[in-house]
Amino acid sequence: MIDTFVIPLVKILVVLNATLVAVSYMVLLERKVIAWTQSRLGPMRVGPYGVLQPIADAIKLMIKEDITPVRADRWVFTLAPIISMVPALIVYAVIPFGPTVTIFGHAVPLYVTDINVGLLYIVSVASVGVYGIILAGYASNSKYPLLASLRASAQLISYEVAVTLTLVSVILMAGSLSMVSIVLAQEQARVWYGFVQPLAFGIFFIGSLAETNRAPFDMPEAEQELTGGFHTEYSGMRFALFFLAEYANMIVVSSVATTLFLGGWLRPFPNVAWLGVLDLIPGWIWFLVKSFVFLYIFIWVRATLPRYRYDQLMRLGWKVLIPLAILNLVATAIVKVWWLA
Amino acid sequence: MITSTHYMLLSAALFMIGVIGVMVRRNIIIIFMAIELILNAVNINLIAFSHALQNAVGQVFAIFVIAVAAAEAAVGLGIILAFYRNKETLNIDEMNLMKW
Amino acid sequence: MGEAIAFYTLAAFILGFAVLVIATKDTVHSVLFLVLDFLFVAALYVLLEAPFLAVIQVLVYAGGIVVLYLFVVMLVNLKRPPEAHQDPRRRTWLGFGLSAAILAELAAIALYSSAGAAPAGPAAALPVAGNTEQVGWLLYTRYLIPFEIASMLLLVAMIGAIVLAKREL
Incomplete structure (x- = not known):
């Protein structure tokens, strides 16, 4: 009873709440880091060093007037933020935060579930998230959101190809689609796949910047050109949902990158025996630290690099990243068949 | 107890809805979507039998059906765009230049 | 249940x-x-x-x-909505009638064919277990040529879509 119902429910609750809290504090972190990069202080008013800022933001967004444009398609307009939020959250079901641990005599795996097609599940659920963006642009019945949503969806679809191709080379290395098995395969190989697949890792990183609509690929939200992008007409909590979805997606891609390329919950250098003392730190802390580093780099890139132009973005995706990803995939397959077998 | 007959009936009903869509609607995009429904009905059948016979071949054929559906959608939507540029309409009844 | x-x-x-x-x-x-x-x-x-x-x-x-x-x-x-100017001579009921006939036919097949037992027994066992592995194994061994043809089909469709949809190449 406890093992089949209570523990999974508790895990789902913990993961969902931790995600939402992490997302709201990501916003604060981003503002702080960008402020520090630009020699500013960032939010300082609410709480010591502004640590309560997310709560103030949430209250502000909730009590704001919620406007629906007169000519908007009401149903779709309401549905679009939900469609972009839900896939960003249900992806967490298959992300392995740590190995199986024993809590009060119950063996508890530190992931909600481990399905046989875990990685494909993540890719496919993430590909449904694009509907939120397209529909938001369409339903607003306004020209800037429409342009932004067309851009965003074209960008997402183009970069999804490159990212998925890099994932295939990782699948080839691990021989499994299950997220837990991929981490275990890295434990067995005694090396993180980021070191044996540096090209795939790089393409994955660039592609995930583009897929989460982050700078330097934040074309859909280019304020100077599109007055805010596909969520121009949204206000209050519905706008907040788009915002949360974007940050939740960032956490998803950094968790996926951690799992696939940085060894998930494994300690650094799993092949160096004298570093065994690092095993004293539990796996889920390693996982969170690695994901945090990834998220920090996301913000750092935004603070440093200027925005790409749209045609440059498309050229980079189709003429550089996809051919490189295919080459990498073919090379991986050849190495796997001729040398390792 | 759910047998493969249940799945076949579901598939037949979905197939019929698709056929009605193709026959009754005149918007060519809706007709294409109805064809997708028909292909899905076929896939349900294939996978139901794959489950009943414990044989993965049905799933392989479902993958082929999906590949063909993707090709069909790409070419078909290209034709729709080209047609729309020439005639400014999506009504399939006005696609009659090659008729006589 | x-x-x-x-x-x-x-x-x-x-x-x-x-x-x-x-x-x-x-x-x-x-x-x-x-x-x-x-x-x-x-x-x-x-x-x-x-x-x-x-x-x-x-x-x-x-x-x-x-x-x-x-x-x-x-x-x-x-x-203008594509169906605003319907041809008055169209016989919509004919579509419904034909579809109903198809449904009756398919349902008859579904109900009668199951009366006779299906050829039971699993087909030749595959060397791998697990759903994904089995599909992959079949796809890359027994159905390799259809698989390659499908990839050709997708390539042709891709080129065709570009040629059709692009105004000038």
Whole structure:
């Protein structure tokens, strides 16, 4: 009873709440880091060093007037933020935060579930998230959101190809689609796949910047050109949902990158025996630290690099990243068949 | 107890809805979507039998059906765009230049 | 019992959304119902113990093909609805009649063919276990040539779509 119902429910609750809290504090972190990069202080008013800022933001967004444009398609307009939020959250079901641990005599795996097609599940659920963006642009019945949503969806679809191709080379290395098995395969190989697949890792990183609509690929939200992008007409909590979805997606891609390329919950250098003392730190802390580093780099890139132009973005995706990803995939397959077998 | 007959009936009903869509609607995009429904009905059948016979071949054929559906959608939507540029309409009844 | 509940719920959703797809006036709403329909079909595949197909269904249909439809619907910004000027001589009831005939035929086949026992017994055992592995193994051994032809087909379709849709090359 406890093992089949209570523990999974508790895990789902913990993961969902931790995600939402992490997302709201990501916003604060981003503002702080960008402020520090630009020699500013960032939010300082609410709480010591502004640590309560997310709560103030949430209250502000909730009590704001919620406007629906007169000519908007009401149903779709309401549905679009939900469609972009839900896939960003249900992806967490298959992300392995740590190995199986024993809590009060119950063996508890530190992931909600481990399905046989875990990685494909993540890719496919993430590909449904694009509907939120397209529909938001369409339903607003306004020209800037429409342009932004067309851009965003074209960008997402183009970069999804490159990212998925890099994932295939990782699948080839691990021989499994299950997220837990991929981490275990890295434990067995005694090396993180980021070191044996540096090209795939790089393409994955660039592609995930583009897929989460982050700078330097934040074309859909280019304020100077599109007055805010596909969520121009949204206000209050519905706008907040788009915002949360974007940050939740960032956490998803950094968790996926951690799992696939940085060894998930494994300690650094799993092949160096004298570093065994690092095993004293539990796996889920390693996982969170690695994901945090990834998220920090996301913000750092935004603070440093200027925005790409749209045609440059498309050229980079189709003429550089996809051919490189295919080459990498073919090379991986050849190495796997001729040398390792 | 759910047998493969249940799945076949579901598939037949979905197939019929698709056929009605193709026959009754005149918007060519809706007709294409109805064809997708028909292909899905076929896939349900294939996978139901794959489950009943414990044989993965049905799933392989479902993958082929999906590949063909993707090709069909790409070419078909290209034709729709080209047609729309020439005639400014999506009504399939006005696609009659090659008729006589 | 649980399977029956799951089956009937999913079947109701699949058929209901399919009817909405072909009955809705607004094309964008119709595309949305199509996505929902595909998601429920994917759930049905999970019920049939074909998780790989379920994920592929979501990835290719919901995430790929239907996005294309949505793009085209948004690109052909219609000034007049395509069905506003219906040909008065069209015989809509003929479509319903023919479809009903097809349903009767298919239902008859489904009901009568199951009376005689299906050729039971699993086919030749595959050297691998697990759904994904079995599909992959079949795809790359016994069905390698059809698989390659399918990839050729996709390539040709891709080139064809570009040639058709681009104004000048």
